[in-house]
Structures are given as structure tokens and as C-alpha cells.
Amino acid sequence: MPNAFARKLRRFADFTPEDIAGIVRVSSQAETWRRGQDLVRQGERPENVRILLSGWASRYKVLDDGRRQICAFLIPGDICDLHVSLLNHMDHNIGLLSRARVASVPAAELHSLMERHRRVERALWCSSLADDALSREWLVSAGRRDAFTRVGHRLCEIRTRLTEVGLVDRNGEFDLPLSQEELADSLGLSAVHVNRTLTRLRGEGLIEQNRRRMRLSQPERLADLSGFDPAYLHPCGWPAEERSTLIG
């Protein structure tokens, strides 16, 4: 599979080789960005749609007093903003959490791709819906889960998402390029409390870490303890029996 973007979309549709070629063509112009840079800032009206080919990014907002809330993690294959051309301005920032390769596609080009390849269009909308579902689940965590289940649930979610794009290795290990503060800002917790919670998870034999590598030692048990049910990630855009009839 040519690149992360195509790999991700394939989750939502059975593409023809022409579909794939179209996807790869629009996402071939990539630039390398550094950790800490902002792809887009609040209030801007970007010209292009950005696609993450490698590395992590986040949507985030900053309050008056400097507190920050990360609203989404973007991982390889994710589109940063499909709808750029419809908005009058960005209501949040998109910042890079690691070094990353980013493709920049003029909105018109993406729209024309969607016109010519309806399966691609459908896959893009599905992926956008999956993002909405993710966002709802983050709200449930922030609103109604305690620190322990919040952290556990988030780790399960990340592992599942990374698995889908082939970024979890045979041992179940994956790169997690997040500082504890960034994780905290995504969960609505303080960095100190995230630290204590990770320590506890480690102590209970649920996770193993060194450096920026992470492994969930007992994924099913952690999922159980933290109420993680991957259904909301919509692992497939539509029921298997309809895959062939609905597309095209």
C-alpha cells in the first residue's frame, strides 16, 4: 500500500487501482515539519487541505489563562481538515506533536478527486464521521470517567487506531510521541496526575513503557477495566454484507 493516507482510506472502501492512483497522486507532494510547529492557527483560513503521512499532530485550543485542551490526535493517514474550504475561519489550531511529513492538497484538487472517484468520496466522508464519533467519546471521558479509566481508555483507543494503520508491531509495541503533559491536555487532567496514573498502571502490570515506546501488557483486561469498547471507532464504514452493493 503506497502511503498512510491510502492505507487509512482503504479501511472504508474497496478501491480500484485507479482510485488508489488518484489518492496517491494528490497526496504525493509532502513536506517535512518539526515537532512544535503549527500547521494551521485559529482564525486563519487555510488554502489547502493537509494530510498527515507520518508523525502525530493535534487539534487544540488555548484558553485565556493559558490552559490548553487537545481536542483530537491526528495520526498517519489522517486528514487535518477536509472542510477547510467551507469554513470562514479555523476555530482551533493544528500543531505537530512530532516530526512529520505533511501533504498539502489544494481543496479544488481534492474535490475533483472526489467527483471522479465516488468510492474515495465515500471513504472520506466515512473517515470524517469516525472522527466525530471519536470526539464524542473524548467528551464522555472528560465528563464522566475518573483519571484511571480515562487514561486507560485513551491508551486502548490509541492502540486500536495505530493497529488499524499498521503502526503496532508484532510484540504489541508502538511509538507514543506524547509527553505526559500532552496526554494530560488531551484528557483534561493535570500532568502530575497523569504521571501518577501511569505509574499505577505500570504497577498493576497493565502497561510497559520505555522512552517513547508503549506496550499494553494485558489489552483485554485494560479495555475491561476502563470500559473501552472499540465499536465507536467504526472499524468498518458499513456492514460487510453491504460492502459490494453500496459502493460505486
Place this chain on the structure above:
Amino acid sequence: MPNAFARKLRRFADFTPEDIAGIVRVSSQAETWRRGQDLVRQGERPENVRILLSGWASRYKVLDDGRRQICAFLIPGDICDLHVSLLNHMDHNIGLLSRARVASVPAAELHSLMERHRRVERALWCSSLADDALSREWLVSAGRRDAFTRVGHRLCEIRTRLTEVGLVDRNGEFDLPLSQEELADSLGLSAVHVNRTLTRLRGEGLIEQNRRRMRLSQPERLADLSGFDPAYLHPCGWPAEERSTLIG
């Protein structure tokens, strides 16, 4: 303006009379529902797109232990799920917070409307983007605002949304058909603490309530105190100077 749905969409586009007629046609078949009924349940795959013509509804999820998180309020004119046909299942419930009139539109009919009236299609996507922005702001509240600013911010948001669809009267009063528990479940707080917070807001002369009528006595001050900036509601789908060139 014929109905709440048309009134809402008009915010995002300059429609022709034919556009309006199309909108009204698809949303004319409405049924009355009672408070407490669920329009759609988690796990279902609904056939039709639902549109709220009057009354309030909520998207919500329930955790294993019975705790509930409301992820969105739907008010007159809102579409409950534009994307129903793309999903393999609902990842949340939609429940009615008050008696309501609900139109039920076959997905195919809505799609055909969108094909024939591109301004309507565009308005629908804009409204869907505005919902995403709302959802992000709820996450910011749940994650990073204290109880006082959380409640104040939510009240400002509700007032702004209701104003946009003409449901705030000359005195600034509006119907708020929410119990304190429902408000709490939307904010990630306990009902008791929401009660104390409302009492404080009342004590500071920021709000006035009786029964289910609400009035923000000093809207600007409350907005200021709670960090409410309506920009995220995307009051207009695109900049004014581009209204005429982008549509159609």
C-alpha cells in the same frame, strides 16, 4: 420562513425560492413525540434522517455504571443525523428532552435534494461543520473549565444558538426545557453542583429563572466571565464578501 429547518439552513446560504421549496418538501412529514422517548438507540441502523422541527433533543451515551454524558443538544431546525446512511451503526442515542415535532426523511430523498440543489448541499455540510466545532468546545469545557465558567459558557452558547433560530424573545427570555440533571449530564458535573452554581449565578445577578424560562441578565458580562466567544459557532458559513461568488 416556512419551518425551523429552512430557517436554520438559511444561515448558511442565500437560497432561491426553489431551494426553499425543496427543503420544505422533504421536511413536511412530521410526527409528534413525547419527552423521554428515544428517536434512535445506540447500535441501531436507522433508515431515515430525522429533523427536529420543534422541541429539544440530545445525543447521549450511557456508561456501564449508569453515568450518562450528553454529547450535544439538538434544537429546532437541527438535523439529528445527516450521515445515517454511511454508518454501519449508531454509536450513541438520540433522546427527546421535551415534546417535539420530528420530520423523518428517507436518506435517498435527502441525497437527491442535495444533488439538485447544491446550495442546500453546501448549507447542510456547513451545518455539520458547525456541529463539529460545537462538540470541540464542549470538550474544552469538560476538560478545562471550572463549574462556574462551564455553566455560564453553556448558557451563553444556548442563548446564542436559540437567538439564531428566533427562539429568544424581545426581553431576552427563552425556554430552557432542561432539568438540572440534564444540564449536569451535558457538562460533566453533578446535578447538585449545577444547582449550587445556578444559585450563585442568580445571586450575582447574572441570570433570572422561573419555571422553564431563562434570561441572562447581563449577557456580555456573563460571556466575559466565562470566556465565551461565539466565533466557534460559525455564525456565517463563509466570509460575507464571498457569499455571492462561492455559492451555486
Place this chain on the structure above:
DNA sequence: CGCAAGTTTGACGCTGCTCAATCACTGTGG
């Protein structure tokens, strides 16, 4: 080797939760 950024740990206290009792309001049946 040395600085900067990130992690870890402890102490302390506040915000917001839980439990529980009381009060107010609305609708119901006798």
C-alpha cells in the same frame, strides 16, 4: 559536559462528589 525539557515524588488544600433530608411543584384519583 551542561543545559533544557520531561518525569517523578511529596505535601497540602480546594473543587466538586456523594449521601441524605427537606422543600416545591405538578398531575392524579377519590
Place this chain on the structure above:
DNA sequence: CCACAGTGATTGAGCAGCGTCAAACTTGCG
């Protein structure tokens, strides 16, 4: 018309989860 029940609002007491502050330690990087 009134007693009664059920739902929601209000208030108090007690407490715990999590935040803040601060210091020590570790790791990454030039």
C-alpha cells in the same frame, strides 16, 4: 376540592479525587 405521590430543586455535611506548588531526579541533545 383535597390528599397524595412522583419528580425536580434546594440545602447541608463530610470527604476524596485531583490540582497546585515545589523540589529532586532523569533523559535528551547540542
